Amino acid sequence: MKITSELTSSGTLKFSQLAIEKNKKGERIISLGLGEPSFSTPELIIDETIKAMKSGFTKYSHSMGLISLRELIKEKLLKENNIQTDVKNIAITAGAKQAIFFALMATLEPFDEVINITPSYVSYIPQIKLAEPTAIIHNIDLIKKDFSVNIQAIKSLFQKRNIKVIILNFPHNPTGKMLNSDEFLELINILKESNCYIISDEIYERLNFSGEKQLSFGAFDEIANRVITINGFSKTFSMTGWRIGYVHAPSQISDIIFKISQHINTNVTTFIQKGACAAFNLENIYLQKFNSELEEKSKILINIINSNDKLFINRPLGGFFGFLNIAKLKLDSDSFAHLLLNKKNVATTPGVSFGENWNDHIRISLVANKDEFQEGIEKIVELVNEEF
Known part of the structure; x- marks a missing residue:
């Protein structure tokens, strides 16, 4: 079947x-x-996109994306997320959804085990199955009373099973939950003792009205070489139909994503990439x-x-x-x-x-x-x- x-x-x-x-x-x-x-x-993004089209940005770009856009993302990751990286570790994708799929394709092998925190974004499970049909998915529910993370259940699963990937998404869709500092540190302590990849979907990171900054998993040296950070422009800049996102990954994963991108979509539309550069100039x-x-x-x-x-x-x-x-x-x-x-x-x-x-x-x-x-x-x- x-x-x-x-x-x-x-x-x-x-x-x-x-x-x-x-x-x-x-x-x-x-x-x-x-x-x-x-x-x-925002008009600035639209204007810069039209300008790019008229200026000849209608040809192929590098499969990982325009250097100019990746440089801006690199600066953003350092300034806002405390993630030090290189442009070769950043890939521009057709939305954050494609970034997640590429990350799963690059990490999963037959019968690998994945932790998915539920309730979860509707495409995580279908994408896991598409990337690796034999993957074993462990769904761990948030605690219903207050949507706190079930740290004990996650810890127990890591002790019993060989987990290859965990998907984390905070700020969270669909609950609006933010990780508190205790939950964040407890997760770091669990993850640093494992060898699993952490796919951190941070598409909502700038949409934060909690009064506290949500930290990025990729900022922690103990696990940084296994963190794959997902983000994009759709939500923050009302660019849902433009389909542009990005993935930051360690070299062993970004090298694979480079090859995947070459064969799936060659590159994200070049003038849209130029338009996205303008988002970094918004006040x-x-x-x-x-x-x-x-x-x-x-x-x-x-x-x-x-x-x-x-x-x-x-x-x-x-x-x-x-x-x-x-x-x-x-x-x-x-x-x-x-x-x-x-x-x-x-x-x-x-x-x-x-x-x-x-x-x-x-x-x-x-x-x-x-x-x-x-x-x-x-x-x-x-x-x-x-x-x-």
Whole structure:
């Protein structure tokens, strides 16, 4: 049996498509589903991209990406993440999603074992299976009460099994969790005693309204030669449709990614790479404003949701999402999301899309404009009051 026959559609895109169909019929839909900013790509990036097209940046680039962009990423990694590196260890990819897939292809061999922290981004498990169909996946749930990391379960698994790869994603999709300092150091202590590769998906790192900096695993010398850092431009700069991300990896992995890239897509569109260079010239005020808006909506979310004793949500501290606990409703997440869309025209994503043990949650996106976001959250509470 081909592994592709086992693939399922993305849960996030499934409900987005249902919402689009209703919208085509003239119905007004409040979208709290996808992690796509409501504002446009900054004009500076658009202008530089058009300029690049007119200046001849329409040919092939190096398969690892333009040196100019990789130099900027190198500077960023040192300044913001305390990761010292070389441009040869950085590859530009068609989005962070492709960066994750390339990292998995470069690390996994038959019957290798992978730790995946759940709930998890919907593409991690399918990508593991596509990269290595025989891989053994160990899903370890966050602790439901407060989304704390189950350190003991991770430690126990490392003691019992030969783990090849662990995927970590903080700020976290779908919960909005940030690692606290104790969790971070406990993970470092476990990982430094192992030989596994750490794929650190840091796509939401700049979207942080916790008041504390989220450290990068690649900054720690004890494990740095096994850390593969994933990042991109889609979320921070509203470039979701541009498809540009990057991966930073130790030489033994970046050399393999170089070869993979040559045979998969040759290079990321050259003028898009030039446009992405402009993102590094945007003032910090841009990010401060974005984070301030996300923080404000996170407070609206918990104030409205937690006023209803049948619902509960932990306040998101980073990223684009909150993860709503609907366990008291005694209804599975898929059914609730359908009911919400059909009765109130509010689109969300069922928690089961992020792990089989999370069928009592739904994911809520924070990126709609504030008024629409608040209306959508109020409609969730209305539905619960009317139907439950």
